[in-house]
Amino acid sequence: MPDPFPRPPYRGRFAPSPTGPLHFGSLVAALGSWLMARRAKGAWLVRVEDLDPPREVPGAAQRQLRTLAAFGLHGDGPVLHQRARGALYQAALDHLLASGDAFACHCSRAALAKSGGVHRRCVPGAQRDDPAIRLRVPDGCVIAFDDALHGRVRQDVANEVGDFVLRRADGPWAYQLAVVVDDAAQGITDVVRGADLLDSTPRQILLQQLLGLPTPRHAHLPLVLDDAGHKLSKSAAALPVDDDAPLPALRRAWQALGQTEASVAAAADVDAFLSSAIASFDPSRIPRAPAPLHAAMHNASVANGD
Incomplete structure (x- = not known):
């Protein structure tokens, strides 16, 4: 008997704010949301949250999109810019x-x-x-x-x-x-993002209820913290990831998501890494606790023999 209430196909998204280049914490969120979508054989969209002109850094959105491309994280469809909506x-x-x-x-x-x-x-x-x-x-x-x-x-x-x-x-x-408006307009079924937005979710659900919009499923990924316990977006340690050397950062992000290094150890380039990551990704291994930046970097250095 067919399901009388079938779920729509999976549609996830990554939505950075153009306030600077993508740092390692942003990469963890991007990779985690991308893997969730690919594991579900669904779509992954990219949305630029350029809502606050005074905080926007000129050229940051274009640089962020170049970084995602360098890391093999390509969206399924055109990039949406909130400033035009x-x-x-x-x-x-x-x-x-x-x-x-x-x-x-x-x-x-x-x-x-x-x-x-x-x-x-x-x-x-x-x-x-x-x-x-x-x-x-x-x-x-x-x-x-x-x-x-x-x-x-x-x-x-x-x-x-x-x-x-x-x-x-x-x-x-x-x-x-x-x-809330854009998630509904893009048919987003699953919101996968950093845990710093966990306490925003009830506000968004309330708005969805009042506007008669569907509420997506949610998964809030662990934050990456500096040595002082600050999230990277607020930290001097938030250096941009290197577009010219994406593989080491991908390995660190993979470990911050709680995944095993052995499953991607043989990958020699970005495409091979992402293929192995999709095949072995296990969401049940993602930790709730924040990931200290120095621990992620140390673990990856040991795995790479540095």
Whole structure:
């Protein structure tokens, strides 16, 4: 008997922000999401999250795409740039405003300092020429979901997050709204990304519910930390990976994902490595705990005989 509720074909994505070159932590996220898609014989898309012009580094998006190509991580289809998709985000925002689920907020960051930045009620009498637009999170709103690596995750969105921003006061679209709209538009079934975004997921699920959009499955990969315990995107250790020598970095990323070096030891080039990686990739081996950068580099050096 055919399945009355068949799952759509697997569609994953990798979505870097063009704030600099891809570092090793980004490579771990890219390789992990690519392997998940290839293991499922699904599609893997690349999306550039260029939503914040003041933070964008000129030429960074092009460099990131060149790096992915040098590492053999090719997307299935054209690259999507969020900067060109404002009309879609506006349509979603208009829907939320019309339903009363979003509202203009004149509160400043200073006004929310006493509540730790958690917005539950607007400050009386506050007025700004450029108000932000926030989602009206219902009192008692709790969102729970099952993550493939972290198990059951539960967040009290009302008290821990509060009414969160959908469009900033200075104009740019908030990540939370854009990612939800684009995941739905691209038919993403599985979101595989770094664990630093684990606590954003309940906000995105709430938005999906309010907009009538499907919720993908989730898997949040281990972060790579420097010696001080900081994630690489916030660290001076976040040196770019070398496009001219991709194989050593791929081996380190493979080990950061908890996979065995022996299964790819014979690979002499990128294509051979990726073929071996697809054949032997075991998601159950991916650790929850962050991967220290020095340990990943040391393990790979030992494996390579350095």
